[in-house]
Amino acid sequence: MATDHADIDARQFARHLRALRYREVTMAFATLAVVLGAIVLYPGRDGIATGIQADVGLTTLALFVGVAVLAGVVKGMIGFGYALITTPIFATVIDPTLAVVVLAIPPWMLNMFQIGETDTGLAFVREEWVLLVLAVVGSVVGVTFLAQYSAGPAVPFLIGLIIFGYVVFQIVQNFVTVEEAHHPLALSTAGFLEGFLLAASNLGPLLPAYFHTFERDAERYIGGLSMVLGTIFTVRILQMLAMTAIESPLTVGGTTVLAATDLMTPYRLWLGCVIAVVTIVGLLAGTYLRRLEIDEERFNWFVVGLLGIIALNIFRNTIPVLFF
Numbered sequence: 001m002a003t004d005h006a007d008i009d010a011r012q013f014a015r016h017l018r019a020l021r022y023r024e025v026t027m028a029f030a031t032l033a034v035v036l037g038a039i040v041l042y043p044g045r046d047g048i049a050t051g052i053q054a055d056v057g058l059t060t061l062a063l064f065v066g067v068a069v070l071a072g073v074v075k076g077m078i079g080f081g082y083a084l085i086t087t088p089i090f091a092t093v094i095d096p097t098l099a100v101v102v103l104a105i106p107p108w109m110l111n112m113f114q115i116g117e118t119d120t121g122l123a124f125v126r127e128e129w130v131l132l133v134l135a136v137v138g139s140v141v142g143v144t145f146l147a148q149y150s151a152g153p154a155v156p157f158l159i160g161l162i163i164f165g166y167v168v169f170q171i172v173q174n175f176v177t178v179e180e181a182h183h184p185l186a187l188s189t190a191g192f193l194e195g196f197l198l199a200a201s202n203l204g205p206l207l208p209a210y211f212h213t214f215e216r217d218a219e220r221y222i223g224g225l226s227m228v229l230g231t232i233f234t235v236r237i238l239q240m241l242a243m244t245a246i247e248s249p250l251t252v253g254g255t256t257v258l259a260a261t262d263l264m265t266p267y268r269l270w271l272g273c274v275i276a277v278v279t280i281v282g283l284l285a286g287t288y289l290r291r292l293e294i295d296e297e298r299f300n301w302f303v304v305g306l307l308g309i310i311a312l313n314i315f316r317n318t319i320p321v322l323f324f
Helices: 010-018 022-040 058-078 082-090 096-102 105-118 121-127 129-148 154-172 184-201 206-214 218-245 266-290 296-323
Strands: 247-252 255-260
Touching: 010 022, 022 105, 022 266, 058 082, 058 105, 058 266, 058 296, 082 096, 082 105, 082 154, 082 296, 096 129, 096 266, 105 218, 105 266, 121 129, 121 218, 129 184, 129 218, 154 184, 154 206, 154 296, 184 206, 184 218, 206 218, 206 296
Parallel strands: none
Antiparallel strands: 247 255
16 A cells, blocks of 8 residues: 655645644644653652552663553554553553553554644544544543543453454454445444543554454554544543542541542653653654555554454463463
């Protein structure tokens, strides 16, 4: 499949940005938002690791950086995979709920960037607005679920089964493409479940799998995914910030006091912004690679192969906990 030219004209980008063009403004806004968040919310040298609640040394931090950059490359190339790669790895080192909350920030930046970079988002909204609405509803339900229940291994395990089943299906069917088969019920279900799973566990493979079956144009595929995922992550972050600010009754020693839900604290927001800043390097590298000439068969194998690796990694982290 042919894609846009790999060369990036910096002068043209600057001209379009000064002219407040949609694409350039969206890309710049996404990047500057996480950079400013990393600077303004900096907790001080002594507070850098205080909110992680884990024995995190330099080796672990280096691993986090490497994983974030690699996941950014994958996201830039095929439009998804960042949360599916980073969340299972981060959750083995730090608290799973903390990982889910913190890793909401980098995907927001990535998807907002790609909404502008692909320039297909607005057209996608006009055509698939029902999907967006139901994805938002699913996200609201998922954040509420996350606030009430700690993220456990059962949901990721089920997601792994879904991914693995899809991989087997595509390989057996030789990468089947169903033209013009956007069934309203299937699309509605995929949108709602994508929003819920992303909000509750930061793992949302259903929509990438659905679009890979029905949409093989790389730019539209990536732009459409970015619009839906960017909307979901925006709603997630705003809802978590609102829930953190709202105090709820809590009984302690027979006395009723007020306690915050503490989903998106300033420290977690800062940490997410820092990871997002690091991820920009990978995103730009992946975007460059995608703009080269890409063979459709290789693209299909890359997408399905990545999903297969992600499914196996999820099984590696969840099966021992659930069954042994």
